[in-house]
Amino acid sequence: GAVVSQHPSWVICKSGTSVKIECRSLDFQATTMFWYRQFPKQSLMLMATSNEGSKATYEQGVEKDKFLINHASLTLSTLTVTSAHPEDSSFYICSATTGITDTQYFGPGTRLTVL
Amino acid sequence: QKEVEQDPGPLSVPEGAIVSLNCTYSNSAFQYFMWYRQYSRKGPELLMYTYSSGNKEDGRFTAQVDKSSKYISLFIRDSQPSDSATYLCAMSATGNNRLAFGKGNQVVVIP
Numbered sequence: 044g045a046v047v048s049q050h051p052s053w054v055i056c057k058s059g060t061s062v063k064i065e066c067r068s069l070d071f072q073a074t075t076m077f078w079y080r081q082f083p084k085q086s087l088m089l090m091a092t093s094n095e096g097s098k099a100t101y102e103q104g105v106e107k108d109k110f111l112i113n114h115a116s117l118t119l120s121t122l123t124v125t126s127a128h129p130e131d132s133s134f135y136i137c138s139a140t141t142g143i144t145d146t147q148y149f150g151p152g153t154r155l156t157v158l
Numbered sequence: 159q160k161e162v163e164q165d166p167g168p169l170s171v172p173e174g175a176i177v178s179l180n181c182t183y184s185n186s187a188f189q190y191f192m193w194y195r196q197y198s199r200k201g202p203e204l205l206m207y208t209y210s211s212g213n214k215e216d217g218r219f220t221a222q223v224d225k226s227s228k229y230i231s232l233f234i235r236d237s238q239p240s241d242s243a244t245y246l247c248a249m250s251a252t253g254n255n256r257l258a259f260g261k262g263n264q265v266v267v268i269p
Binding site for chain 2: 045047049075077085086087089092134136138140142146147148149150151152154
């Protein structure tokens with residue numbers, strides 16, 4: 044149980060384009076989903092927290108107009124990187140929590156490369 | 159002082175050895191303690207989850223929490239090459255879903 048999927052697993056795009064990443068909880072309803080960014084050999088950096096039906100809460104220094112988060116249902120959250128630039132290239136990981144405990148279950152990650 | 163301290167390693171051990179990993183933390187409000195395993199280019203996988211102090215065992219894995227010392231440990235018995243990964247400790251306070259992570263400890267099990 045507690046499986047989280049992400050799509051796509053990797054994406055390459057041109058500078059200036061937008062990219063959408065989906066995060067789904069497959070076998071549970073996720074009251075809260077989180078989006079992280081991870082640079083090579085570093086730990087996870089929390090970008091934002093989203094609750095179903097509410098606006099996402101962004102961490103300090105994360106541009107909400109650049110990283111658009113939508114949490115339309117209890118099983119789906121999306122992250123859209125708008126007007127992507129090479130410095131946005133990274134590994135993006137989502138996680139979800141059932142709310143019953145504070146455990147987060149992570150997706151497999153999406154590797155974004157912006158040319 | 160960082161909220162969670164974890165020696166990034168790397169830690170190399172021969173196959174069959176016991177792997178010992180640990181984290182220290184400063185926030186006494188932390189009540190939930192987790193260990194995640196992350197293979198290269200993959201998302202973290204939950205290994206162990208412990209509430210408050212005590213020990214928890216699951217197969218070859220044992221997690222220990224000592225809240226009085228603000229110290230948590232993960233032990234891997236009979237280590238296998240497939241255990242080679244980065245191990246992240248994480249913790250959170252009651253009523254707060256945010257996780258505080260350690261830097262991650264890279265473990266290499268040599269056949």
